[in-house]
Amino acid sequence: MAEHVMRQGSVSMTELAEIFEVSVMTVHRDLDLLESQGMVRKFRGGASAQASSVFESNIAYRKTAQTAEKEAIARHVVGLIEPGSSVMFDDSTTALAVARHLGEVTPLTVVTNFLEAIRLLAPVPGIRLMALGGEYYPTHDSFLGVACVDAVEAMNTDTVVVSTSAVSDRHAFHQEQEIVLVKRAMLASGTRCVLAVDHTKLDRVALHRVAPLEAFDIIVVDSRAPEEAIQRLRDRHHRVDVAEVTEP
Amino acid sequence: MAEHVMRQGSVSMTELAEIFEVSVMTVHRDLDLLESQGMVRKFRGGASAQASSVFESNIAYRKTAQTAEKEAIARHVVGLIEPGSSVMFDDSTTALAVARHLGEVTPLTVVTNFLEAIRLLAPVPGIRLMALGGEYYPTHDSFLGVACVDAVEAMNTDTVVVSTSAVSDRHAFHQEQEIVLVKRAMLASGTRCVLAVDHTKLDRVALHRVAPLEAFDIIVVDSRAPEEAIQRLRDRHHRVDVAEVTEP
């Protein structure tokens, strides 16, 4: 339904009800949900699409996108992590995919500001979990702000895994300032930094520069990235690992 | 079933299976659960009770105990909180009862290190949630340790609500050192400090002193506390509020 609103730009309630063969009440409920997630705007009689820049940074959307790629990247990243070491990661869905596999490399110390990852890892035996506090942001389901940056700066981990929404030949980018600050702090507090991005992020830019690519020791992309894009990254002396995507 | 193990001290598997009219398999599963929560010890053929001091500090036990009293205290404490102010509370089940009612006094800034409360409050509109990070302790379902103390010390809130496992005429007590350190830090960072304890905690002591009762501005107890115990607290110039318990 979200996709339809996106395509049309603006649709009426009754129209949506007919298309999806559901009652008007259901359309209301679903749109309320999408609106609370920042995916669409509601007005009397219908709903309109949000600017792409705002909903792309939204969890509900990010979770469903490029799952196969993220899964492949996650498996590769987990292979880079040694049992007994410490890992820090941010509030990206790619990192969440990594978190799902961390139970395989125990014992491990895990540090994150991502509430969903905390929920996921809290009951896992063999994982010493450290949460980064801060102000809770519902749109990201994570803790950000000054308190979080301070908490990051008080720590040091063997491996830091971050993902950003855009990567050019020279820099990693992200739209939101609060998140940029946290990611930067994380990069500064990791012995080894891994940038994990799927191919849709390559050759793009966003509002804020997070860091130059030199700040990362390893860049992991999925195998659906164009060969020449990978080559271009490698040309600038980066170690670029390609994770093989298996599923459709 | 836990109660039966407590009373008997030590019971065999088959005995438990007969008493509760369930299969031995189920007994195994339930005891595994209780053991993982630290309520009992398992050995080949049966299970034995834990020392009371260890299981009393355990969430699974604390959650089921004195719910009516905690509910009454919680309602009273919420009445002390003004909309628009900030509240910090610890990882006590009493505080959790308070958290359940915080949606009624929005807008509000809430600070806690208790994961269950974070889960509970994250989706509540009108609540600005700040999490205190730190090392995750499964037995308390909260974040403790140096990182947590540092995070607390970096903040200041209008009201601090804490509960302790024992209260004498002069001091508040708790068994665990990590928790004591966090509670102390909280007391130091609140403009107004509230001690919320049900009547079973009165006239008791535990291993560590948390703070003298003078450190608290208000002490809230439930109406099942003996009158003379309340009077004794009041004699020492404390403001003691009594929350009326309604349910059985």
Add this chain to the structure above:
DNA sequence: TAAATCTAACGCTAAAGAGTGTGAACTTGT
């Protein structure tokens, strides 16, 4: 004011989840 739209409440259905038992395979202690 009338028509349209929105919200809240209730009950229904289908899917998900928790809890349990059975039998086979494995472990431990005597």
Add this chain to the structure above:
DNA sequence: ACAAGTTCACACTCTTTAGCGTTAGATTTA
């Protein structure tokens, strides 16, 4: 080595929960 005890995997039942529609009442717009 054998018996008692334990664990695992699977299937079954029961409870819980999420999602949808209908109706009735409130709100908004023309």
